[in-house]
Each structure stands twice: as structure tokens, then as C-alpha cells.
Amino acid sequence: MVTGSMDTEIIIAIVAIVFFIVGVYLHKKSLHTDPFPKTGVNLEKTKSLEISPREYEVLKEVALGLSNKEIADKLFVSESTIKTHVSNLLVKLNAKRRTHAIQIAQELKII
Amino acid sequence: MVTGSMDTEIIIAIVAIVFFIVGVYLHKKSLHTDPFPKTGVNLEKTKSLEISPREYEVLKEVALGLSNKEIADKLFVSESTIKTHVSNLLVKLNAKRRTHAIQIAQELKII
DNA sequence: AAATTGCTCATACTAAAGTACCAAAATGGG
DNA sequence: CCCATTTTGGTACTTTAGTATGAGCAATTT
DSSP: OOSOOHHHHHHHHHHHHHHHHHHHHHHHHHTTSOOOTTSSHHHHHHHHTTOOHHHHHHHHHHHTTOOHHHHHHHHTSOHHHHHHHHHHHHHHHTOSSHHHHHHHHHHTTOO | OOSOOHHHHHHHHHHHHHHHHHHHHHHHHHTTSOOOTTSSHHHHHHHHTTOOHHHHHHHHHHHTTOOHHHHHHHHTSOHHHHHHHHHHHHHHHTOSSHHHHHHHHHHTTOO
16 A cells, blocks of 8 residues: 555545445435335326226226126126227227237336 | 544545445346346246247237237238137136236236 | 216127137157 | 147137117216
8 A cells, every 4th residue: 555554444444344335225225216106107197098987997807807797797887888988998098909908008007 | 533644534535435336336236136037937937837839929919919810910820720829828827818818927927 | 057078878780709629730859 | 750749720609899879867067
């Protein structure tokens, strides 16, 4: 070393270690600032797509793999109603069929 | 400070900054050690489910929202062939229909 | 009050999806 | 070469999905 006694070198080493740890710690903490996009963003986008609350509800069931009849029973409405909702969803999501709608919805992160 | 000249303090400060940066950098890098589940894990599970390579290929297309006819054209085979593959996939994935198969496949993280 | 919007449901079809069953090539090891 | 598996394909149906159209009802909004 150019300058510095034994004591000085020890102090520098300690400072190095401490700031290294601080660096790791702060970076780790900085990564915990975005786990909020859980709920909230979804409904925002559905609005811009003009998807109604009921349609959105149906969309989620479709994505779970349920048939129109199964969704109808689950939501206590007729199958006709579900067909209407799904049909409207396809138009609004610009999808050719329900599987396509699922893919698009996932890409838009609305489900 | 107990001991140390002006020069010493500057050195300590520099060391602190350098190791702080090193700390941040190494921690950041340490988070890039698992991006391997890209490919590899998938094929493992498909084996356990006895899903053939071709069936797996069809599964991915189904998940993209394509129709049987579209998949057939894309893979240069007949629609009958795709129907056979999809039917086999439903049995192997224990799904009632293609949308259900998508959901199950995603849950198993094989797509 | 009148118009709008969302949810509901029906009828009548057309179009995909899915099942069942069978069978011929193609492929990859042993 | 033979065998097992995969991939391919067809026919014949049954079942879901999806479209088109019209309409009644309740809650808002204007």
C-alpha cells in the first residue's frame, strides 16, 4: 500500500464489508416496490375495452375451462345469457373464439 | 474520526462507494441464476404425462387460440389429425375440453 | 318522462369441437 | 429386419360454440 497503517487498513476493510452488505440489502429492498399490480389494473383495462362487470365475470370462468352450460349453472342464469356474454366478449376482445379470447385476455393481463 | 488524515478519509469514502456498488451489482446478478426453467422443465413433465412431441406441439397452438383447421394448416397436416391429437391430449390432461386443457397445462407449467 | 345501458332470455341456424373406431404409413431402436 | 410407438387420416355422429335477431326489464342518466 502507498499509505496507511495497519489500523487504517482494517478500518477500510470494515467499511468495505459494511457498505457491501448495505448495497446488497438496499438493492434487495428496492425490488419489493411493485407487488401491487395484483388487483386494480385489471378493472382499469376492462373499462377501456368497455367490458361490463358481468362479461368480465364470464370471461374469468371461460378462462377456467368451463362450458357455457357450466358457467350458466354457476352464475344462476340460462345458457343463452352466457352465449350472449361470450359473443359480446369475442367482439370486444377481437377474438375469433373463446380460446383466442383467453390468450388475448392473458396478454392484456386482465385475467 | 479517531485516527486518519484527510487522504485516509477520502480513501475510505471511495472504498465505501465502490463496495456499495459491488454489493448492488452482485445481488442483482445473483437473481439471474434461475432463468433456465425456460425450456427443459416442460418436456420433463410432458413425458410423465406421456404426451408425445407432436401432441405437445398441438397443445401449444391450442393455447394460442387457434382452431383445429388453423393448426392443421400451420403444421401441414389434415384437420382429422389435429382432432386426434387434441382428443388424446384431453384424455392425457384429464380435461373436458380444450379451454380446460389450457388451464390445466398452465397450472402444470408445461406451457 | 324519455333515452341509454346492462342483464336477461329465446328461437333458429351455422360452424366448430369432440368422440368412437379403425387403419395405413413412418420412425426409431433393439 | 421386426416391433413398438408415433403420426397420420378417414367416416360417421353427437355435442358445444358461436351468430343473428329480437325483446322484456331494471337501473341510470339526461
